[in-house]
Amino acid sequence: MIRIDRVSKSYDGGETLAVRDLSLEIRSGEIFGLLGPNGAGKSTLLNMLAGVLAPTSGTVELDGVDVVEEPLAAKRSLCFVSDSPDHLLRLKGHEFLRFIADVYQIPTEARAERIDRLAREYGMQDELDNQIQSYSHGMRQKMMVMGALLPDPAVWILDEPMTGLDPKASWLLKQSMRAHADAGKTVLFSTHVLDVAEKVVDRVGVIAKGELLFVGTVEEMRAHFHNSGSLEEMFLELTSGDSPFAPEPAEDVPACPSGAPEPPEVR
Ligand SMILES: Nc1ncnc2c1ncn2[C@@H]1O[C@H](COP(=O)(O)OP(=O)(O)OP(=O)(O)O)[C@@H](O)[C@H]1O
Numbered sequence: 189m190i191r192i193d194r195v196s197k198s199y200d201g202g203e204t205l206a207v208r209d210l211s212l213e214i215r216s217g218e219i220f221g222l223l224g225p226n227g228a229g230k231s232t233l234l235n236m237l238a239g240v241l242a243p244t245s246g247t248v249e250l251d252g253v254d255v256v257e258e259p260l261a262a263k264r265s266l267c268f269v270s271d272s273p274d275h276l277l278r279l280k281g282h283e284f285l286r287f288i289a290d291v292y293q294i295p296t297e298a299r300a301e302r303i304d305r306l307a308r309e310y311g312m313q314d315e316l317d318n319q320i321q322s323y324s325h326g327m328r329q330k331m332m333v334m335g336a337l338l339p340d341p342a343v344w345i346l347d348e349p350m351t352g353l354d355p356k357a358s359w360l361l362k363q364s365m366r367a368h369a370d371a372g373k374t375v376l377f378s379t380h381v382l383d384v385a386e387k388v389v390d391r392v393g394v395i396a397k398g399e400l401l402f403v404g405t406v407e408e409m410r411a412h413f414h415n416s417g418s419l420e421e422m423f424l425e426l427t428s429g430d431s432p433f434a435p436e437p438a439e440d441v442p443a444c445p446s447g448a449p450e451p452p453e454v455r
Pocket of ligand 1: 199
């Protein structure tokens with residue numbers, strides 16, 4: 189489970205407020221999709237959850253462990269795929285995966301079998317002896333995803349994980365996400381690919397200008413908007429400047445359209 193309590197993050201000495209007083213709980217056993225336009229604050233939020241960035245204020249807990257107060261314990265319970273798969277580029281594929289296995293103390297007997305299985309699944313068997321810097325963008329992304337799948341931690345945080353993956357790898361990743369959540373673990377990912385999100389998520393959160401505008405299932409979103417259309421249509425409606433949910437509304441704009449039922453959680 190991920191608990192985010194009144195988290196804010198500013199950059200440039202407070203000039204840019206990337207995440208604003210955001211609270212959210214993501215449950216064990218669910219796949220949660222974080223959606224939002226460019227610059228909405230998704231990566232900033234995910235980096236704070238992963239302990240890469242410190243919040244300016246507020247707290248984050250992973251399975252009850254505070255990410256700032258107990259960084260090592262928190263990191264042990266999570267794997268993070270960032271949106272720039274450019275880490276440890278000089279390592280060869282198998283060195284990178286062994287490094288991950290060491291960090292997460294995966295027993296020797298299990299690691300060879302898991303690395304072999306992941307490499308076969310993602311079609312990377314012939315690449316493991318090559319340096320990651322020689323990989324294409326999609327191959328780097330596959331390697332980062334394999335690194336996240338290897339330790340099987342309680343929480344997966346994936347920042348735009350489908351970007352650059354070929355259809356088979358993308359399908360495999362979706363299957364793995366479902367299996368992970370069905371095993372009672374937590375999967376949080378951000379994406380711009382709304383038709384993928386619609387198929388895979390249990391709940392979505394829509395963020396714009398650092399604020400959460402909606403949290404709920406796609407069905408709840410449809411009921412709220414009286415819309416039988418796609419997630420994409422509702423997303424565009426929700427994040428358009430005209431939306432009553434758009435951040436920083438004029439003071440006389442109501443929080444909900446009149447006559448519309450209250451959504452499960454609208455912020
Ligand atoms: N290192 C940084 N220094 C200053 N401002 C930053 C930094 N990183 C992000 N920002 C700003 O914070 C805001 C949120 O950016 P963030 O990268 O979190 O958005 P995002 O939703 O992930 O965007 P995208 O979908 O384009 O990846 C933006 O206004 C961005 O310009």
